[in-house]
Amino acid sequence: MTMNTIQLTYLVTTKNKLPFLKSRLDKLTQNRGVDxxxxxxxxxxxxxxxxxxxxxFEAGEIDYFTSEPDFGESHALNKLFLIAKGNLxxxxxxxxxxxxxxxxxxxxxxxxxxxxDIISTDGGSFHKTSSSLDEHPLQxxxxxxxRQKYEEWTKNKTPFSFCGLGVxxxxxxxxxxxxxxxxxxxxxxxxxxxxxxxxxxIAWYTGYSFVNISNPQSVSFVFKDKIKVxxxxxxxxxxxNKKKLILKQKFRTxxxxxxxxxxxxTRLSKEVFESRWLNLAxxxxxxxxxxxxxxxxxxxxxxx
Numbered sequence: 001m002t003m004n005t006i007q008l009t010y011l012v013t014t015k016n017k018l019p020f021l022k023s024r025l026d027k028l029t030q031n032r033g034v035d036x037x038x039x040x041x042x043x044x045x046x047x048x049x050x051x052x053x054x055x056x057f058e059a060g061e062i063d064y065f066t067s068e069p070d071f072g073e074s075h076a077l078n079k080l081f082l083i084a085k086g087n088l089x090x091x092x093x094x095x096x097x098x099x100x101x102x103x104x105x106x107x108x109x110x111x112x113x114x115x116x117d118i119i120s121t122d123g124g125s126f127h128k129t130s131s132s133l134d135e136h137p138l139q140x141x142x143x144x145x146x147r148q149k150y151e152e153w154t155k156n157k158t159p160f161s162f163c164g165l166g167v168x169x170x171x172x173x174x175x176x177x178x179x180x181x182x183x184x185x186x187x188x189x190x191x192x193x194x195x196x197x198x199x200x201x202i203a204w205y206t207g208y209s210f211v212n213i214s215n216p217q218s219v220s221f222v223f224k225d226k227i228k229v230x231x232x233x234x235x236x237x238x239x240x241n242k243k244k245l246i247l248k249q250k251f252r253t254x255x256x257x258x259x260x261x262x263x264x265x266t267r268l269s270k271e272v273f274e275s276r277w278l279n280l281a282x283x284x285x286x287x288x289x290x291x292x293x294x295x296x297x298x299x300x301x302x303x304x
Contacts, residue, residue: 007035009086013076015043020095031100041076042067074180090168097284102209117173117200121166123210137287150204159197164188165210207297211284
């Protein structure tokens with residue numbers, strides 16, 4: 001596949017999450033288009049991920065992989081940004097659920113509107129993982145709906161924070177948007193605020209492209225105390241002494257799902273969570289089907 005035929009690049013970062021990685025890459029390879037590529041950065045895993053990725057590369061299932069020490073997810077993503085060949089770029093995490101029709105819709109929109117630098121979407125996040133997974137998905141997953149904040153932004157350019165799982169950007173717009181900031185663990189919060197405070201032309205898709213699956217191994221859990229400090233830092237930088245609830249709400253959303261993985265002060269074992277994760281992914285995928293079928297999604301952007 002030559003450079004000018006690749007329309008979309010999927011970036012995947014991972015470290016020591018082989019059971020999740022296998023499942024997510026399987027979903028991704030089943031849904032990739034002929035004009036799309038998959039790049040993977042592994043942070044020197046010791047659980048067999050490197051060997052798995054090597055076989056996937058040799059089989060032509062992925063287009064590139066590296067396995068080496070890095071300074072976290074942002075560093076890994078930045079390395080992949082710099083070698084991506086697609087006109088468009090999006091991120092697929094190794095332990096969350098995605099709805100590929102919504103991703104394809106975003107791709108089609110950006111290809112039809114070359115003046116737009118970046119698009120993002122609505123999504124979902126678990127908030128009742130400690131209860132029975134036999135409950136209806138709409139009872140287990142909260143909606144992350146950013147429409148109101150986006151519409152406020154179009155009117156007065158007030159910066160707002162949104163989940164990075166729904167982002168798709170134009171590769172040629174990277175000099176305007178910038179790379180991920182390694183000094184923040186809450187990298188998507190920093191990136192989204194920086195983007196909405198800047199000069200980028202942003203569109204929004206009201207469909208649901210992702211569900212964040214709370215994971216006791218995730219950056220948001222492991223570095224929750226650092227992220228709390230970062231949220232305050234970002235709040236002060238962008239809003240000063242004005243009372244803004246959006247960042248506090250984002251932090252509460254990040255942390256709410258993790259409470260169900262705590263028993264007293266003891267985290268659930270890796271083995272117990274791994275056995276539970278596939279069921280969570282199935283519930284998330286069902287939720288995405290339901291939510292995207294409730295109403296016809298639409299694209300929001302400044303048409304002037």
